[in-house]
Amino acid sequence: MDNSLIAGGCVVTDAEISNSVLFAKVKVDAETVIEHTVILPQVTIGKNCVIKRAVIDRHCTIPDGLEIGVNLEEDAKRFRVSKGGIVLVTQKMLDSLSGYQSSIKFHHTI
DSSP states (O other), X not given: OBSOEEOTTOEEXXXXXXXXXXXXXXXXXXXXXXXXXXXXXXXXXXTTOXXXXXXXXXXXXXXXXXXXSSOHHHHHHHSEEOTTSOEEEOHHHHHGGGGGGGGOOBOOOO
């Protein structure tokens, strides 16, 4: 964890977090990379995720292996992307991912 603010009640398991803010009760699973991101309270992030330059709304559950902020063109199809390239993710947007399952890139570690 480098240059980040992590609130009380967060559980971070073998993840890389830099230049980010995690609010209370955020859970980050193993092998996940988070950079330049704000994560609001009560978010669960699965294993092997990559999240860059994003705002994750409260109560979101990010599935294992999901990449956010890596390919803005793909992100624009399923999330809201600002002109400056910041990706906003809400649970409603995540719930609608089932329609994009075949085109979603998941990050896998060997």
